[in-house]
Amino acid sequence: MKRISLMMAGAASLALGGCGFGAAEGFESGLAPLAAVEDVVPPTRDPSELQVLFWSDEERSARFREMESWFAGKEVPASSNPRELLEGEALPANLVAEIDQVMAKTNAAGVMVHHKGAVRFERYGLDFAPNQRWTSFSVAKSFTSTLLGAAVHDGFISSLDDPVTLYVPGLAGSAYEGVSVRQIATMTSGVAWNEDYTDPNSDVAQMNNFVLEHGAEATVAQMRGLSREAPAGEKWLYKTGETNLIGLVIENAVGLSLAEYAQEKIVEPAGLKDGLFWMSDARGGSIGGCCLSLSLGDYTRMGIFALEGGGESVPEGWFAEAGDSLVDFDQAGFGYGYQWWTYPQGYGAQGIFGQSITIMPEKQLVLTVVSNWSTATSNDHRAAWRDVADKIAALD
DSSP: OEEEEEEOOOOOOOOOOOOSOOTTTTTOOOOSSSSEEEEEEOOOOOOOGOOGGGOOOHHHHHTOOOOOOOOOOEEOOOOSSSSEEEEEEOOOEEEEEEEHHHHHHHHHEEEEEEEEEEEEEEEEOOOOOSSSSOOOTTTTHHHHHHHHHHHTTTSSSSTTTSSSHOGGGGGGHHHHHTOOOHHHTTOOOOOOOOOTTOTTTTTTTTHHHHHHHHHGHHHHHHTTTTHHHHHHHHSSOHHHHHHHHHHHHHHHHSSSSSHHHHHHIIIHTTSSSSOEEEEEESSBBBBBSOOOOOHHHHHHHHHHHHHHTTTTSOOOTTTHTTSSEEEOHHHHHOOOOOOOOEOOEEOOOOTTTTEEEEEEETTTTTEEEEOOSSSSSSSSHHHHHHHHHHHHHHHO
């Protein structure tokens, strides 16, 4: 696999824009949902109440655990055979004390350590409970990446080197002409984008406006209006809009929403115990770049699923490739794969306001954290949890 070495130009994500589903011309799906997937319609609210980036601390703490009360989405039932999470030997007391300190410092709602086949630490804060769900933000990107692998495995996408326009014809003639699915999976399309969460005029902040103006065609309308800033494959730039575009590629190829496809390819085989809520777009599809909700235990089950290789859902070796540093940043050991961040040890999923799944396959470690940070991003908070993961990995 060709790697590229680039300067990091983005951070974790939020997407409240639209993607959609419904097989594109020339693509037919033989799949159907395994069981009833319910469309959730929340109470009607003033649009000003739905500006997640500008919610207060109190609003975030309350609403992150009940996003289905605020946004439309799809409710996917739990696996018919939930994975049991075995209780293991407790972590050393000094490490437990350190984790408690980091939880308090980072305003964590839940932390789980699954190490060598068992849960060695589980703690909750902010009145969050084991049977409740917490929103993912960009942790969802790594779920979408997994469904991309599933679509390749199932033959709906013939190759990651296929042009994006093959699956999303509405982008023909735009800056995405000639860009491959692989390049949007690694965010190396060379298309310009602004992911600044503090700028109301940034591309990521304008997603809702495109939904209001273009409805079901919001993603295509926004992405086809972008300009090129570098040759495809030569520059990495973090773009939530491109993960929404991956979602559209998958949904058009498979003919199911991401939530419905996830039921067969993730929820059932990973043994998710508490079901899944995935926020919908204006077309009734799922938002590829954001906003599924899971329990702390089920985020951990997803991490275990990836650690074990994904079974028959994805091509053999998919997670080894997707979690590899296909793009190397200027900071040694850090990079990006197929919608997974890569670290000096292992790889992981990250979402704004402090959501993460850190996976170290060689150490058989999954560290899951859900939080309500006071700011959308924090390098210090991320580093604190990486340090915790490294100390757990160093245990005999």
